[in-house]
Amino acid sequence: xxxxxxxxxxxxxxxxxxxxxxxxxxxxxxxxxxxxxxxxxxxxxxxxxxxxxxxxxxxxxxxxxxxxxxxxxxxxxxxxxxxxxxxxxxxxxxxxxxxxxxxxxxxxxxxxxxxxxxxxxxxxxxx
Amino acid sequence: xxxxxxxxxxxxxxxxxxxxxxxxxxxxxxxxxxxxxxxxxxxxxxxxxxxxxxxxxxxxxxxxxxxxxxxxxxxxxxxxxxxxxxxxxxxxxxxxxxxxxxxxxxxxxxxxxxxxxxxxxxxxxxxxxxxxxxxxxxxxxxxxxxxxxxxxxxxxxxxxxxxxxxxxxxxxxxxxxxxxxxxxxxxxxxxxxxxxxxxxxxxxxxxxxxxxxxxxxxxxxxxxxxxxxxxxxxxxxxxxxxxxxxxxxxxxxxxxxxxxxxxxxxxxxxxxxxxxxxxxxxxxxxxxxxxxxxxxxxxxxxxxxxxxxxxxxxxxxxxxxxxxxxxxxxxxxxxxxxxxxxxxxxxxxxxxxxxxxxxxxxxxxxxxxxxxxxxxxxxxxxxxxxxxxxxxxxxxxxxxxxxxx
Numbered sequence: 036x037x038x039x040x041x042x043x044x045x046x047x048x049x050x051x052x053x054x055x056x057x058x059x060x061x062x063x064x065x066x067x068x069x070x071x072x073x074x075x076x077x078x079x080x081x082x083x084x085x086x087x088x089x090x091x092x093x094x095x096x097x098x099x100x101x102x103x104x105x106x107x108x109x110x111x112x113x114x115x116x117x118x119x120x121x122x123x124x125x126x127x128x129x130x131x132x133x134x135x136x137x138x139x140x141x142x143x144x145x146x147x148x149x150x151x152x153x154x155x156x157x158x159x160x161x162x
Numbered sequence: 163x164x165x166x167x168x169x170x171x172x173x174x175x176x177x178x179x180x181x182x183x184x185x186x187x188x189x190x191x192x193x194x195x196x197x198x199x200x201x202x203x204x205x206x207x208x209x210x211x212x213x214x215x216x217x218x219x220x221x222x223x224x225x226x227x228x229x230x231x232x233x234x235x236x237x238x239x240x241x242x243x244x245x246x247x248x249x250x251x252x253x254x255x256x257x258x259x260x261x262x263x264x265x266x267x268x269x270x271x272x273x274x275x276x277x278x279x280x281x282x283x284x285x286x287x288x289x290x291x292x293x294x295x296x297x298x299x300x301x302x303x304x305x306x307x308x309x310x311x312x313x314x315x316x317x318x319x320x321x322x323x324x325x326x327x328x329x330x331x332x333x334x335x336x337x338x339x340x341x342x343x344x345x346x347x348x349x350x351x352x353x354x355x356x357x358x359x360x361x362x363x364x365x366x367x368x369x370x371x372x373x374x375x376x377x378x379x380x381x382x383x384x385x386x387x388x389x390x391x392x393x394x395x396x397x398x399x400x401x402x403x404x405x406x407x408x409x410x411x412x413x414x415x416x417x418x419x420x421x422x423x424x425x426x427x428x429x430x431x432x433x434x435x436x437x438x439x440x441x442x443x444x445x446x447x448x449x450x451x452x453x454x455x456x457x458x459x460x461x462x463x464x465x466x467x468x469x470x471x472x473x474x475x476x477x478x479x480x481x482x483x484x485x486x487x488x489x490x491x492x493x494x495x496x497x498x499x500x501x502x503x504x505x506x507x508x509x510x511x512x513x514x515x516x517x518x519x520x521x522x523x524x525x526x527x528x529x530x531x532x533x534x535x536x537x538x539x540x541x542x543x544x545x546x547x548x549x550x551x552x553x554x555x556x557x558x559x560x561x562x563x564x565x566x567x
Contacts (some may be wrong), residue, residue: 038478046478052546069564070549071509073472073498077548094548098474102546 038099039133045103050110053092055079063156067147074101074141078148080112080120082156088112088120093148100138104128104145117153166484167528171369171462171521172318172346173486177414178371178522184417185373188212188410198407199398209409216416220365220378223419224344224353227383232399233412236377237345238268240364241312243379243392243403244341245272248310248362249281250390252339256307262286262295263504265314269343273312290506292455293320297328304332310339315353315363316346319488319501319517320454321463323351330359339387345369345377349422350430350460355380361387367411371522372418376411379403433520434461436529440518441466443533447540449553453488453502453515462520467502467511470550471543476516479539483532488515510549510559 038046054077055062061082068075074097081090091109095102107128112120128134128142168176177185188194188209198213200206214228221228234240249259261273263285273283284303288295295313304311311333313324326342333340341362344353349370355363366377381387381402395404441464444450449469465488468476473487488499498512507515518532544550552559 043478046475049546054551066548070513070559071564073474073509073513075548075564094546094551096470096547096549097472099478101472102475 038103041107041132042100042103042134045106045132046099049093049102049106051090051092051106052094054094055081055090055092060159061156063152063154063159065148065151065153065155067151068097068101068144070096073097074144076101076105076144076148078105078108078145078152080149080152080156082117086116088115088117097141097144098138100132100134100141101144103132104134104141105148107131108145108149112149117156120149121153123149164482166482167531168484169518169520169524169528169532170484170486171524172321172517172519174368174374175371175521176523177368177373178418178421180421181372181414181417185410185414188413194409194413196409198409199396209407212409213407213412216412219416219420219423223348223423224355224363224365224380225357226355226380230355230380230383232379232381232402233407234377234379234403235375236368237266237343237364237366238377239392239403240366240377240379241266241268241341241343242272243389244362244364245269245310245312246276246392247389247402248339248341248387249276249279251388252309253281256305256309257281258305258308259283260286260300260303260308260311262288262313264288264293264295264317264319264501265312266318266343266345269312269314288504292458293317293322293453293501293505294455294458295324295329297325297332300329301332304336304338308336308338310341312341312343314343314346316344316350316460317454317501318346319499320465320505321346321459321519322454323347323458323460325458326360327358333361334359347460348419349426350462355382361385367415367418370418370422373411373414376408376415378415429522430461433524436520436524436526437461437464437518439526440464440520440529440532443529444536446533447537451511453505453507453511462524464518464520466516466518467507467514468516468540469511469514470547470553471514471540473513473515475543476514476539479543480516480536482535486517488512488517508560 077094079092083089093105095105125142125146196205196209198210217228339361343364361382363380368374451467453465488502502512
């Protein structure tokens with residue numbers, strides 16, 4: 036399969052790989068996907084007192100587009116408010132990375148991962 | 163550009179230079195370009211002689227009579243001709259066919275077509291873990307109306323070898339025809355059709371250093387096997403397969419099979435050493451599993467699952483190698499390999515598989531490089547994998563409730 040240069044760049048030089056402390060009150064964690072489907076994404080956000088996402092980390096088991104999609108969204112969510120981050124759409128991810136139709140589900144998964152991380156953070160804060 | 167190291171010999175092989183040379187002599191005006199069916203002049207006679215010599219080489223590799231070899235366009239056509247041809251000719255004698263879940267699509271889809279036409283097909287499960295189809299498992303599903311058993315000699319994904327000699331004893335004793343798809347076994351293991359009770363056998367050239375687009379079907383003469391032709395026309399190949407014989411292709415297949423007979427034992431011994439070295443080298447990684455029986459497999463195949471790493475991303479990381487994966491993501495269907503699933507592998511392990519197949523032009527330097535390159539790639543992807551973290555933290559991944567998507 037021929038991937039776009041952007042997918043290959045994110046795949047070969049993934050941004051923000053790693054983990055944040057799940058127990059930290061300022062951290063929200065989202066884990067989506069299933070091994071049976073061939074992709075699992077873990078996305079974590081660290082939110083500061085002003086409600087701005089100041090850091091993000093990911094780990095992904097999946098194909099090249101799944102890794103690139105999660106790497107890209109860690110870049111995008113940084114500096115955004117929770118509401119701004121929650122409004123990121125899978126179509127924007129797919130467009131940015133020029134994903135082929137058969138890989139659109141990877142961008143859907145990345146959108147789900149952001150939403151799951153935000154939901155986890157909000158749950159910790161009783162929202 | 164430096165080309166990747168080719169380790170996908172079960173997909174296809176390059177044409178041996180000696181084969182290419184023989185083929186080129188059958189194309190141009192000064193060469194052997196005639197139509198083998200032209201009975202009225204030198205060009206036809208010369209082409210026919212070359213085709214019959216090639217037929218003799220194919221027959222010799224499998225210890226058959228040249229008159230039992232029918233030329234086709236490849237193993238897919240041979241499988242279709244064998245299965246549909248037998249079903250069509252013998253349909254008044256029965257309607258049951260036996261095959262397995264790990265067959266090539268050419269066999270499975272031909273069987274599906276026959277089901278639509280009213281035949282009943284039993285798809286055997288391989289033995290869990292090893293992937294082997296045992297004679298007792300075949301015997302257990304035979305019925306009074308079973309017409310045909312169709313099984314592959316060597317599996318294309320996991321390289322396991324089916325004991326066709328023993329299965330042939332079972333089918334012959336019951337008067338049932340036995341077809342074997344030998345696309346992956348010629349030039350790799352000995353085949354003696356004089357001794358084995360196999361009635362039909364499919365071959366192709368391009369997995370044995372011959373050209374693509376040519377194959378053959380062995381059709382036993384004693385006891386005689388009859389077929390209903392699938393392609394009608396000028397009555398070539400004793401009416402079993404019409405169409406002008408492609409002299410250069412057939413000469414290529416003949417030369418490839420002649421060389422295989424001469425060199426296979428030495429070549430397989432060399433590949434076994436390289437394959438074992440590769441497997442030993444990959445043992446430096448944790449959670450690496452061999453797919454398919456460890457002993458009853460061809461020398462050049464190593465099908466490995468690297469747990470917690472997804473196959474397609476691994477193939478991307480192994481960009482200096484040409485290998486294939488059982489992962490969903492490398493196919494259009496998004497289904498993981500049905501062969502690995504039939505072995506009882508979990509989805510994760512099926513998604514994590516890589517097939518390395520070695521061949522005539524694989525060197526020891528290639529293998530040394532592959533071991534280092536693959537180990538590095540697996541470690542890099544495991545650093546990215548949340549499943550690897552969970553495994554390291556002692557979490558049982560099968561106990562987690564995943565949300566399927």
